[in-house]
Amino acid sequence: VEDNDADMSPVRWIRINPFRCQGKVDDVLKELRKKFPKQVDDWTQIVPGSIYRDEYIPNLYGVHPSDKITSHELYKRGKIIIQDRASCFPAYILNPTPHDVVIDACSAPGNKTTHIAAHIFPDGNASDVKIYAFERDAKRAEILEKMVTSAGCESCIQISVGDFTQLAKPQMFKDVTGFILDPSCSGSGIFGRQSVDLANKSKLAEKVPNEVFEEQDPKEMEQNELYKTRLAKLSSFQFQIVKHAMSFPNAKKLVYSTCSIHAEENERVVIDLLLDQNIKQYGWKVAKRDSVIPAWQRRGILSEFEEVFPHEQAQELADGCIRALPKEDGGIGFFAVCFERE
Ligand code: SAM
Numbered sequence: 001v002e003d004n005d006a007d008m009s010p011v012r013w014i015r016i017n018p019f020r021c022q023g024k025v026d027d028v029l030k031e032l033r034k035k036f037p038k039q040v041d042d043w044t045q046i047v048p049g050s051i052y053r054d055e056y057i058p059n060l061y062g063v064h065p066s067d068k069i070t071s072h073e074l075y076k077r078g079k080i081i082i083q084d085r086a087s088c089f090p091a092y093i094l095n096p097t098p099h100d101v102v103i104d105a106c107s108a109p110g111n112k113t114t115h116i117a118a119h120i121f122p123d124g125n126a127s128d129v130k131i132y133a134f135e136r137d138a139k140r141a142e143i144l145e146k147m148v149t150s151a152g153c154e155s156c157i158q159i160s161v162g163d164f165t166q167l168a169k170p171q172m173f174k175d176v177t178g179f180i181l182d183p184s185c186s187g188s189g190i191f192g193r194q195s196v197d198l199a200n201k202s203k204l205a206e207k208v209p210n211e212v213f214e215e216q217d218p219k220e221m222e223q224n225e226l227y228k229t230r231l232a233k234l235s236s237f238q239f240q241i242v243k244h245a246m247s248f249p250n251a252k253k254l255v256y257s258t259c260s261i262h263a264e265e266n267e268r269v270v271i272d273l274l275l276d277q278n279i280k281q282y283g284w285k286v287a288k289r290d291s292v293i294p295a296w297q298r299r300g301i302l303s304e305f306e307e308v309f310p311h312e313q314a315q316e317l318a319d320g321c322i323r324a325l326p327k328e329d330g331g332i333g334f335f336a337v338c339f340e341r342e
Contacts, residue, residue, distance in 0.1 A: 008191040009301035011062040011330050012069060013054075013085045015115065020150035023123035025059050028079050035072065036063055043330045050145045055295055057088045058276050059118075062330070078150045084333030086324040088139060090180050090255040091115035093292055093322075096221050100130065103173065103248075104180045105164040105241060107133035108140035112180050117153035126156035132173065133157050134164040141154050165244045179245045180255045183238050185258035185265050189333020231264045238269050246273070246282045246339070254284070257336040265333035267304035267321065273339075274317075275308070287338035289319040298323045299310040300337070 014032075033039075036051035043052050043062045054060040062085070063069065074080045092110050096102050096119050104113045113133045120130050133148075135141040141161040148154050160167055184278045227277050258265050270286065273279055289299070298319025305314035326333035 008111070009065055009084070009331060010327055011052075011085070012065045012067065013083060013223065013331060014069060014075075014080045015057075015060050015083050015088060016059040016061075017079055017081050017114070017151055018059075018118050018122055018124035019114075019126060021124060023125070024131055028074060029061075029272060031074055032061065032080070036067070050335060054085060055297060057092050058084060058272055060085060060088055078152060081114065081151060082112070083115065084331040084334075086331050087111055087259070088115060088338075089184060089293065089322060089324075089334065089336045090257045091119055094119070094178050094180060094253055094255045096120050096130075096178050098130070098187065100177045100179045101173075101175045102131050102180065103164075103168065103176050103245070103247060104131060104133045104182075105168070106135070107159075108135040108137065108144040108182065108184045111146065112145040112182055113157060114148060114151040114153055116180060117148075117151070117253075119158050121153070121156060124152075125312075126153045129156055131157045131160045132168070133159045133174070134168060135159065135161055136163050139250075161317055165240060168244075170248045173248055174250055176248050176251055177249055179248070181242050181245055181254060181256045182258070183241045185234055185238065185260040189259040189261045189324070189335075191326060191332070204313065208269070216222050231262055234260075234262045235272075238265055239272050242269065242273055242339075243279055246279055246284050252341060254339045254340070255336060257334065259334055261326065261333040261335075263301055263304050266337075267300050267318075267325070270300075270317070270321065270337050271305065271308050284339040284342045286317050286320040287340045289314065291340075292336075292338050293322060294318055296322055298325065298329060300335075323339065 016028045018025060021028050036049055038050040040046055040050045040052045046052050048066050052062040053230045069075050096116060100119055102116050104116060107113045113131060116131055117126060135144050138161055145159055148157050202270050245254055254309055300318040300323060302318040303312060305317045322336045322338060324334040
């Protein structure tokens with residue numbers, strides 16, 4: 001993370017890393033307070049020099065984007081990690097304990113991987129391997145390795161370079177109880193990317209109805225057609241990643257997330273998974289709101305589920321999902337849903 005993209009985000013989110021302070025997060029907090037003496041009660045009140053303790057994610061703090069944090073000793077020593085708030089939701093929702101073994105199927109650069117480790121070992125003493133991290137791209141896997149090492153949790157994470165759906169055979173991972181599934185997506189929730197610009201321009205914010213492509217010049221229409229095709233390819237790939245994870249024999253909990261604002265990559269993927277006849281045998285259900293950050297107000301898009309399910313069921317499914325809007329909710333646009341089974 002570079003400070004020069006700071007002006008894009010309304011808040012710079014920082015997470016205290018237990019592995020570089022032997023679990024003494026209060027010591028790190030004391031240091032942080034020296035740099036940020038003014039405490040505010042809401043992220044919208046953050047000004048330079050102030051700090052906000054997040055009300056949803058433990059050990060997560062927000063500071064003003066203009067406060068250069070990457071030159072601070074705490075950052076250089078890996079005691080704090082810059083990670084967007086919404087990106088912290090998956091590991092928090094999964095909430096693994098030392099009894100769990102987790103696969104992070106699409107893991108580079110490793111923000112969520114190191115966050116899962118922090119949940120399993122809150123005292124910062126990583127012992128045996130508890131996380132299997134897969135990453136298809138060799139270059140990105142190098143970044144992942146660097147991040148895991150600089151966070152100090154390498155002893156509990158085993159990295160494999162390759163395609164998760166090909167490398168990870170369910171019968172070889174009978175000990176795995178949980179999954180983080182954060183596959184490649186359009187990135188339409190991230191500021192400054194071409195996709196979010198295109199998405200906004202085309203009013204594609206939630207879905208891609210055909211009407212929005214009317215009355216556009218041919219070049220723009222061609223661009224939109226390409227974008228629609230890309231979304232279709234992405235959602236089918238995202239479906240395959242989750243489907244594969246759902247076939248692991250002893251997995252009990254699985255969190256799927258994207259940094260996309262499009263229903264095609266979010267609610268629609270959930271619906272396709274719920275309707276798939278082969279997946280039904282595995283017995284997965286969407287976890288209810290009360291176990292998925294219930295206080296977070298922005299939930300899944302009800303109308304998407306209502307197209308397929310009766311109102312009450314649709315409401316329950318939408319409530320089970322979490323959405324964050326870019327900037328308006330204090331960071332990147334995001335989607336998360338949790339599947340559970342007995
Ligand atoms: N979870 C990461 C984090 O929080 O830092 C971000 C993951 S990024 C959205 C998606 C990653 O999945 C990319 O690095 C991509 O190369 C990787 N990927 C895509 N398809 C994959 C596959 N089939 N198996 C393993 N990794 C894959």
